[in-house]
Amino acid sequence: MSDANRPSSAVGAADPRYEALATRGNNKRFTARPEEFRVVTTTAEVVAAVGDAVRAGQRIAVRSGGHGYENAVGEPGVQLVLDLGEMRAVAFDAERDAFMVEPGARLLKDVYGPMYERWGVAIPAGNSNTVGVGGHVQGGGYGSLCRAHGLTVDHLATVEVVTVDAAGEVRAVVATREPDDPHHDLWWALTGGGGGNFGVVTRFWFRTPGAEGSDPAALLPRPPAEVITSTVLFPRPGLDKPAMRALVGGFGRWHERNSAPDSPYAHLFASLVLLGRNPDPEKDMGAVLVTHMDATRPDAERLLADFLDEVAGQPGLAPVVLPPETVSWLDSKKALGDAQDAEIGRQKVKSANLRRAFTDDQADALHTFLNDDDHANDSSLVALDSYGGRVSTVAPDATAVAQRDSVLKVLFMNTWQDAADDAVNLGWLRRFHGAVFAKTGGVPAPDDSQDGAFVNFADTDLADPEWNTSDSPWHELYYKDNYPRLQSVRAAYDPRGVFGHALSVRTP
Structure with a gap:
């Protein structure tokens, strides 16, 4: 296509808009430098852009919010990136x-x-x-x-x-x-x-x-009109290995017992964030427990208090319990987002779905690695998030989400700024995740206690035999028994392989 016929939404390397688009992704480890970006705003523009790419034999990648944790958009060989970021209606x-x-x-x-x-x-x-x-x-x-x-x-x-x-x-x-x-x-x-x-x-x-x-x-x-939010801090000096076992195990066992769809606790969401060492002693917290409870539910305050007593009040723990607050639902979502979005820089993530609490051995691995100070990073964390409830009322094959009876979602994240530190930080998180799941080949292979990984926390290591020594291939960890049907759909709707990336569904 000649420059004279090129759409105004097309952004090549000489265009002043190119660099901003190349670096728009949230994970600063990756940039996307295709031959061209196409900033599209309507379905018709997407059809035209894909048609142009197909006729030119270009490999396509697609980006919407830019929060991908792996390099799907910037993979070598991608020639056209369709940027959907302006389609916000x-x-x-x-x-x-x-x-x-x-x-x-x-x-x-x-x-x-x-x-x-x-x-x-x-x-x-x-x-x-x-x-x-x-x-x-x-x-x-x-x-x-x-x-x-x-x-x-x-x-x-x-x-x-x-x-x-x-x-x-x-x-x-x-x-x-x-x-x-x-x-x-x-x-x-x-x-x-x-x-x-x-x-x-x-x-x-x-x-x-x-x-x-x-x-x-x-x-x-x-959503509820109001939410009771609570925050409990666990200073690092009081979070030794026995305390970590108590906190992580207690949090998991509570979720094992209180994640039925008809439980009064179906209206409670909690996130236990275990934190790696911070070089600033004044900011060096061992863990933070954040809880949101629907304030309109009967006995909401008592239910929340009972939860906190059980999880944070165990022998050996030394929590700092902040006064609860009642806020609007929208403000509660903003607060969760502000906390989650604070991690900015070069990142690597891993994930797991848990059916049961972490074992003592796994808690020990969490403690060992999160207290490690042998590498330079900005932050590292493991977040255990409430799951279950009504999620489990849908059959595992009714949607493509196969993990329906897990009670916790787990995110491992490491963040740093300097590209020179990539190898040491990637290696640290890989060893960390592998140690937590050492008994199942270094990954959360499906069994009675765990149920694979979460596809939106993309992790190409799951397809690497160096880091996944289990009998579960990457697609089983993400999709389980739904994978063959996904392959059939891919074959029917993308028979030419126009779309794809390192963790794409493979055609049969």
Whole structure:
């Protein structure tokens, strides 16, 4: 395509906009330097851009919010990056009686705020303020409302996807959760199959299954008016190995017993964040427990107090319990997001789904590595987040999210700033994760206690035999028994392999 015929949305290396787009990703380990970015704002523009790339034989990558933890967008060989970051519209679609959300919409500013303030509803999505909906939803989506209302994809009614058929024809396909929809399998694949596999999602429509009528205020979950938030600090000097065993084990065992969908604690979300050493002694905290409880539930204050007494009040612990606060739901989400979004720099993450508490051996590994001071980083953490509740009411094959009976989601994260420290920081987190799951080949291989990993916390090490010595390949860790069906969908909707990255679903 000549420069004279190039769309204004096309940004090549000589364009002053190029560098900002190249470095827009959240993980500063990676930049994307394709031949061209295409900043698209409509479905028609996506169809045109994909068509141009197919005719030119270009390899395509897709980016919405830019929170990918691996280098899917900047992989060598990517020639065109479709940037969906300006597709941020959120509206009620009266024709479909559903909420339309574009893939570049960011959770707090674009989604939670307008949905809640205008209609009093929400989708049960993530806790980051700046995550884009596009990849988040395709990976399943979870957050502080999931125990009460299920996963984000449990409310996904319809998707619009730009696909490429075997003849190279590019078109926008609308797929729904209705079983008789000829594109139902495509909808299913996009409810947890991960981004960058089947096409380019340009619009999502959300409506809770079984919702009746056309009143927008009755078609999605209604968050509580207020939330009781609590924070408990665990100073490092008081968090020795026995204390770590008590804290981590107690938190996990509480979730084993209190994660049924009909539990009064389905309306409680807690995040136990275990922290690595901070070089500043005044900031060197061992762990932080943050809890959000629906303030409108019967006995909310007592339920929260009982939870804190059990988890933080165990013998051997020396917690600093801050006074609880009652805030609006929207403010509670912002606070969670501010905490999560504070980690900025070069990053590596790993994950796990837990069916049971960490064992004492695993708690010891957590303590050993988080108290390590043999490498230079900004921060390191392990976050154990509440899961379960209504998530478990959906069958593991009803959506592409197979992990439905876990009670905790676990995120391992290491953050640093200097590229010269990449090797030592990557090696440290790899050894750390491997030590925690040493008995199952260095990864959370599915068994009675754990259930694989979370596709939105992408980790290419799971496909590397040096770091995954288990009998579970990477696709089993992410998708379990749903993988063959995902392969079939990929073969049907991307037979030419136009889309893809290192952890893409492989065609049969």
